[in-house]
Amino acid sequence: MTTPLIERLATTVGDSSSPVTDADRADLTEFLPLAQVYAETCGIGFDDIRSLALAVHALAFVRRVRVDEHLDALDEELGAEIAPGRMAAVRTLVDAFCAPRGFAAHDTEVLLLALHFEAAAQLQHQTSQQA
Amino acid sequence: MTVKIVIGHRLGKGQAVADGVRAAGGEPVLIPGPGADMKVGDVMDAEGAQLGISFCGSGGAGAVTAKAKYGHDIEFGMRSAQAGVAAVEQGRTVLGFGFLDSEELGFKVTEALLKKLAKEAS
Numbered sequence: 280m281t282t283p284l285i286e287r288l289a290t291t292v293g294d295s296s297s298p299v300t301d302a303d304r305a306d307l308t309e310f311l312p313l314a315q316v317y318a319e320t321c322g323i324g325f326d327d328i329r330s331l332a333l334a335v336h337a338l339a340f341v342r343r344v345r346v347d348e349h350l351d352a353l354d355e356e357l358g359a360e361i362a363p364g365r366m367a368a369v370r371t372l373v374d375a376f377c378a379p380r381g382f383a384a385h386d387t388e389v390l391l392l393a394l395h396f397e398a399a400a401q402l403q404h405q406t407s408q409q410a
Numbered sequence: 411m412t413v414k415i416v417i418g419h420r421l422g423k424g425q426a427v428a429d430g431v432r433a434a435g436g437e438p439v440l441i442p443g444p445g446a447d448m449k450v451g452d453v454m455d456a457e458g459a460q461l462g463i464s465f466c467g468s469g470g471a472g473a474v475t476a477k478a479k480y481g482h483d484i485e486f487g488m489r490s491a492q493a494g495v496a497a498v499e500q501g502r503t504v505l506g507f508g509f510l511d512s513e514e515l516g517f518k519v520t521e522a523l524l525k526k527l528a529k530e531a532s
Contacts, residue, residue: 288474291474291477291478292470292474292484292486294483295484295485295486296485296497297486297487327478328448328475328478328479331474331475331478332448332470332471332472332474332475333471334474335468335470335471335473335474335486336466336467336468336470336471338468338470339467339468339469339470339487340468350467350508351509353421353467353509354421357421360444387467391466391467391468394420394467395471398445398448
């Protein structure tokens with residue numbers, strides 16, 4: 280099972296030293312729709328470039344989950360960049376993927392993913408103001 | 411020989427990497443402000459830079475954006491200066507790292523690029 284976005288990601292990173300594997304495809308096929316549902320719920324649209332950026336972030340994330348790797352903590356002030364309620368909502372979607380895999384995601388994972396949504400939301404806001 | 415290296419950091423950092431680039435004899439172009447990793451390809455194009463270094467949590471967003479928009483040869487998800495050196499030696503033109511704002515990284519990557527360009531020119 281795969282999607283056009285996953286295949287676009289696979290093509291983009293295909294000649295790197297860590298191309299998309301079947302295990303990646305399986306995990307991304309589960310995770311990316313969760314992210315898509317959240318984005319649609321919030322009315323956040325991802326253009327092609329932002330979709331690819333989210334997908335490559337998701338690729339690194341699902342790989343970390345598989346090997347039980349945790350990132351270092353980030354500056355908590357970054358949370359101030361995030362819209363109210365987004366951290367909690369993104370925590371829910373991250374846990375929906377991680378819990379069945381026995382991975383307890385740290386707040387850093389939630390924050391990094393939330394920053395992707397925030398950037399897309401802000402870009403969308405700027406674009407609509409210019410239109 | 412002078413090389414121009416663009417640096418974009420998701421959190422608006424990257425000063426230490428820029429210092430390392432300068433110390434090794436390169437010319438850093440540090441993109442200011444948050445979300446700078448996503449602009450690495452654009453600034454490389456505008457500046458005619460030989461190399462771009464992007465930093466974000468997972469080390470990929472800026473690199474894949476540069477590839478999608480400009481066709482750069484990329485490596486992503488790197489966590490060490492040595493991985494960056496290997497990528498330069500393989501001819502990658504945009505390097506995606508996790509959050510690593512270190513002078514060592516800037517120095518070693520620049521040193522590797524200068525060495526590679528000198529070898530190609532000889």
